[in-house]
Amino acid sequence: DILGRAIAKVAPKYLGQSFAVVNFTGGSGTVGTAEVAKAKPDGYTILMAAIGPLVSQPHLNPVPYKVPDDFVAVAYLCEFPMVFTVKADAPCDDVKGFIEWGKKESKGLIFGQTSGSVLTLTLEEFRMKSGANMRYVAYNGTAPAITALLGGHIHAVPAQPAGIAGFIASKQVKVLAASSEKPIQIAGKTIPTFKEQGYNIVMTAWNGVLVPKGTPPEIIKKLEEVFRKISMENEEYQDAMKKLGQDIVFKTGSEYKAIIQRDYQRFGEIIRALGKK
Known part of the structure; x- marks a missing residue:
């Protein structure tokens, strides 16, 4: 929500149209994630993705989407620790x-x-x-x-x-x-x-942008470039993220997909070690 609103303030400059933030509460983020998974793949519905609904929640509870199959990764935007x-x-x-x-x-x-x-x-x-x-x-x-x-x-x-x-x-x-x-x-x-x-606890969570599978490649390419420009060029966005303690780390859609797959496996292993599944 906080990231989405920071993006919404500056995105119209690059998209040439308004950028509305819609919150879906519940299910530890899985409700909103599911809404995007079933949305029309036309580029007008995107997911400001959080790490949990994609890499930990699917190991804990049934979710109505498959990771990463039901999405296309557009861009990795930022990362932050616990x-x-x-x-x-x-x-x-x-x-x-x-x-x-x-x-x-x-x-x-x-x-x-x-x-x-x-x-x-x-x-x-x-x-x-x-x-x-x-x-x-x-x-x-x-x-x-x-x-x-x-x-x-x-x-x-x-x-x-x-x-x-x-x-x-x-x-x-x-x-x-x-x-x-x-x-x-x-x-x-x-x-x-x-x-x-003295405690070897290292974990970086992240946020990124996903769209429903089936979104045309040319739209994905355009969105990736928009988020690259926002991340690398927009000082208002950069200042907002700095105040929030979140590091802007832009990565392409293909890089982001690999990160999702890596962390899906990692947190699955942690959950099994904790005996939660």
Whole structure:
């Protein structure tokens, strides 16, 4: 939604027509993904694709589309890590401190996020590798999970930078680690990695553009070029993405398809290791 609105502000300049954002809620993103899969393949309906509905949810629940067969990849737009978020007054400032905090809580610390999201699965991977005394409670997305965090109902949220940038700026939350290879900046704060704190947790989520299978090649080519120009040339879009803590990384449709296939396999393996399937 946030990415779609950033695109919508600048896309008309390149498309020569309006760009409307339509939200489909539910199913951890699978409802909207399914809508695009069955849409008329004329180039007028595109999916601002998130990683979860394509590479993790199909391993957890039946979905009415096939990955990647029911789509054509147009462009890879941006990537971002999972950021391990706690309330600003939490009694820890790093990953080790969080683990020590958990040892003092007999019932364990609670983290919340969408069931089966790659953000959730990445923090589950951390729990397995670190032995942290923590357990998971499902929420319908980052916003309700953050509300629960601020209300003191849970102790942590695995989020994406765009979802918590405003809360960092208002000093309501702090981030203990990012699942990136290098430290990142969010709302003027430098976030250290899990890796530099001694935990080999590296995961980069992404967003991209897909269209229904059967979309004419000339339309796909035009859309790919539009998104390339937006990504590489539009300063308004670049500034918006920087503030959200998301790195613009443009890749072609063929490159994006390979990434989808790779991550579909990777998260399938993680889900099986967790015994969720």
